[in-house]
Amino acid sequence: MSGRTLIAALIIITATLVTVGTLYPAEMGALVGIENTGVLKLHNASTPEEAAQDLVAVVQRKDWKRAYSLIANSDKVDQAALVRDLNGSQGSLRTYSTLESAETKVLQPPSDGQALVRLRMKWASVVGTIWETRDLKMQQQQGRWLIEWPEQKRSKLPPQVIPVNYLRWDVIYRGEDDEWGAQDVDSPHVRIIAMNPVARDGGVVVLGELVNEDTVPAYVSVRATLLDKNDAELGKENSFDNISHLVLPRQVTPFRIDFPGMKLERVENIRMEPISTLVPASADPVVVVQDQQIKKSEQGSSQLSGKLENQSGQIVNIPQVLATLYNKNGQIIWVADSYVDRALLPKTPEPFSLNIPGDLAAQVADFRVMVSPYVAERLK
Secondary structure: OOHHHHHHHHHHHHHHHHHHHHHOOOOOOOOOOOOOOOOOOOOOOOOHHHHHHHHHHHHHOOOHHHHHOOEOOOOOOOHHHHHHHHHOOOOOHHHHOEEEEEEEEEEEEEEOOEEEEEEEEEEEEOOEEEEEEEEEEEEEEOOEEEEEOOOOOOOOOOOOOOOOOOOEEOOOOOOOOOOOOOOOOOOOOEEEEEEEEEEEOOEEEEEEEEEEOOOOOEEEEEEEEEEOOOOOEEEEEEOOOOEOOEEOOOOEEEEEEEEOOOOHHHOOEEEEEEEEEEOOEEOOOOEEEEEEEEEEOOOOOEEEEEEEEEOOOOOEOEEEEEEEEEOOOOOEEEEEEEEOOOOEOEOOOEEEEEEEOOOOHHHOOEEEEEEEEEOHHHHO
16 A cells, blocks of 8 residues: 555545544533433522532533523523524534533622522533633522523624635546556645744643645644654654644644653654645635734633634634744744634634643744634535
């Protein structure tokens, strides 16, 4: 089997596994203290915290009818809106996620039938854990605590025509009797333009950037091998999820390769292997990053936040956000990534945030954010 054939086979297998994992996620463990079998019996919550815990229990089971019965302002929020808010829509990452557990904290104790509870939810998804924090207003009605759910104002865009004039690349493979395609096509020419190994969290992290120098799109990955002073292998890993795998011509993607438990002082050399294969692609959809800023959170950590706007006419089901952080010398000091668990609808901004290690925030002099969009229709 040739190298290009092997790469193509790996891509197909990877895409299949991701699709299966997305459509059929594994069932996660139940919230501590809540049985995952039988009929769940809810009681009239006597405290605001109990009301939040009841909501967690029914959302975990995706029992939306009972979840809606816990809403105080049902005259302003319908059940469909509640389901969209908690369960997602349009094939977003949230629709394939499971509420694994949650933490509750009373921010404002009960007073005059009002209270405020912070709910920190841990969602399990095919791409890893997603944390979500909501501050819920509580109301006491007839001795029972209920949740005042925030109204979700959805943008209603008027019908419009969005012209499709973006570049598109198709790949035509030869048939058995076609002589014109007797030679295999060369892999796109890609090159690593930056690389910086750092010690982080008890391991070694290789940070870098890769550019597609060709005129055709490429599906890329980066493999790194750590070598000691005797050129013996200490470890071999690849970029896996911390990279934009689809890179258009002249486009640059960051990458991050983690080596847990490895000591940087043992590393004498690093062998880098960029891997690429030709794939069909389109420059559409275009997702614009807006209002980018770095700020400290209440917990003392730092976050890079902003908004994503889908400027195309098709839905981006699962957007991945990648950020490259640079110091004042232009050196890469970190690559952060995060998935937005809401679908990007056309012309509708959606917030995003990425965590930045606290000790690196003061070193950040510049950053670059890119979006890798996943569109379900392209897999059909």
